[in-house]
Amino acid sequence: MKLMNISLFSGAIFAFLIIYLGSKENTVNYKVQNEKSVMGIERSSYGVTENDEKVEVFKLYNLKGIQVSIITYGGRITAVETPDKNGNKENVILGFKNLEQYEKPNPYFGALVGRYGNRIAKGKFTLNNIEYQLAKNNGENSLHGGLVGFDKVVWKVAEIEENETSVVLKLSYLSKDMEEGFPGNLKTTVTYTLNYDNSLDVLYEATTDKTTIVNLTQHSYFNLSGDFSQTILDHVVEINADKFVPVDNTLIPTGNLASVDDTPFDFRAPTLVGKHINSKNEQVTLGGGYDHCWVLNNQGKGYRSVAKAYHPASGRTMEVLTDQPGVQFYTGNFLDGTLPTPNGGVFGKRSGFCFETQHYPDAPNQPQFPSTVLEPGEKYETKTTFKFSVN
Numbered sequence: 416m417k418l419m420n421i422s423l424f425s426g427a428i429f430a431f432l433i434i435y436l437g438s439k440e441n442t443v444n445y446k447v448q449n450e451k452s453v454m455g456i457e458r459s460s461y462g463v464t465e466n467d468e469k470v471e472v473f474k475l476y477n478l479k480g481i482q483v484s485i486i487t488y489g490g491r492i493t494a495v496e497t498p499d500k501n502g503n504k505e506n507v508i509l510g511f512k513n514l515e516q517y518e519k520p521n522p523y524f525g526a527l528v529g530r531y532g533n534r535i536a537k538g539k540f541t542l543n544n545i546e547y548q549l550a551k552n553n554g555e556n557s558l559h560g561g562l563v564g565f566d567k568v569v570w571k572v573a574e575i576e577e578n579e580t581s582v583v584l585k586l587s588y589l590s591k592d593m594e595e596g597f598p599g600n601l602k603t604t605v606t607y608t609l610n611y612d613n614s615l616d617v618l619y620e621a622t623t624d625k626t627t628i629v630n631l632t633q634h635s636y637f638n639l640s641g642d643f644s645q646t647i648l649d650h651v652v653e654i655n656a657d658k659f660v661p662v663d664n665t666l667i668p669t670g671n672l673a674s675v676d677d678t679p680f681d682f683r684a685p686t687l688v689g690k691h692i693n694s695k696n697e698q699v700t701l702g703g704g705y706d707h708c709w710v711l712n713n714q715g716k717g718y719r720s721v722a723k724a725y726h727p728a729s730g731r732t733m734e735v736l737t738d739q740p741g742v743q744f745y746t747g748n749f750l751d752g753t754l755p756t757p758n759g760g761v762f763g764k765r766s767g768f769c770f771e772t773q774h775y776p777d778a779p780n781q782p783q784f785p786s787t788v789l790e791p792g793e794k795y796e797t798k799t800t801f802k803f804s805v806n
């Protein structure tokens with residue numbers, strides 16, 4: 416009996432030691448996972464543009480989660496590799512295999528868009544009684560900053576930082592007075608921060624020396640399946656918006672804000688993208704699918720969660736947080752099977768979707784919309800986060 420007790424006692428001590436040491440080991444491992452070896456940035460050359468400018472590529476990684484590749488040409492995100500529910504990592508960003516392809520005409524793949532994301536009617540606006548005329552690069556209208564917008568310039572590397580829980584790449588670009596027809600020297604920085612929790616922050620900052628307009632955004636196309644031969648119609652999307660911005664047949668806002676109630680624009684509950692995308696609804700028809708700005712709820716609350724996309728088969732989920740009043744949800748309706756994927760296929764219609772956080776289109780000509788005017792002495796500062804997870 417005594418012997419029994421002793422062996423039970425020593426057994427208990429043994430078990431305790433195993434559990435204790437095991438948990439110690441976990442602690443040590445956890446600490447190791449927090450070291451720089453898990454979060455990091457790699458820098459390498461990506462090529463040289465037609466104008467002989469050097470372009471670099473940065474790989475921001477979080478080895479326990481995602482890896483993000485960004486090039487200095489257009490500040491473009493060329494890839495985001497994320498695990499699916501079985502741990503298989505795949506790239507979920509539509510992109511090309513080299514710089515040459517990025518320099519050819521393409522619909523803003525992965526790009527930073529500026530100075531003015533989205534459309535300005537007839538490319539015209541007036542500030543302090545002076546009328547400015549931009550290039551009409553989208554029918555009669557100006558789209559995404561003009562002929563050579565922020566998506567087609569080489570950004571400077573302003574800062575690289577590696578912390579225990581995040582890695583930071585800050586890019587800068589000086590857009591000169593009257594570049595693409597916009598007044599004022601606009602000093603712009605965009606800071607990409609990859610965090611330990613698999614979120615990617617995009618912080619936009621700008622100052623000007625003359626009254627101007629600014630509306631910067633990120634134009635990445637996502638396909639959470641990681642398979643670009645598939646459409647995104649099987650994704651489930653949620654947008655926290657009671658209203659959207661109806662447009663005319665050139666995709667310029669009519670000026671009213673419409674309720675999403677009983678329309679294909681109601682994404683307040685999780686809804687399959689394909690559910691109403693071919694509906695005869697006039698607005699859906701005008702966009703050739705979704706290509707509209709949603710009027711986000713809780714505008715007074717600043718930075719908040721505004722949208723989500725979920726791909727049931729892979730389990731990949733992306734949440735969007737922003738301080739902006741709107742998000743352009745674009746379902747890649749103009750992709751037409753002519754642009755090559757990196758692995759020999761083509762990007763077909765609706766093979767990607769964008770969540771472009773921003774102010775409403777044509778705000779410079781629609782005084783009832785939140786203003787996009789930036790004055791000297793003011794600072795433009797806005798943050799959007801894309802947070803990846805698996806469900």
Ligand code: GLA
Pocket residue numbers: 522523533558666706743745749769771
């Ligand atoms: C934005 C526009 C779309 C289209 C794409 C690029 O999302 O709203 O209409 O121009 O950019 O093709």
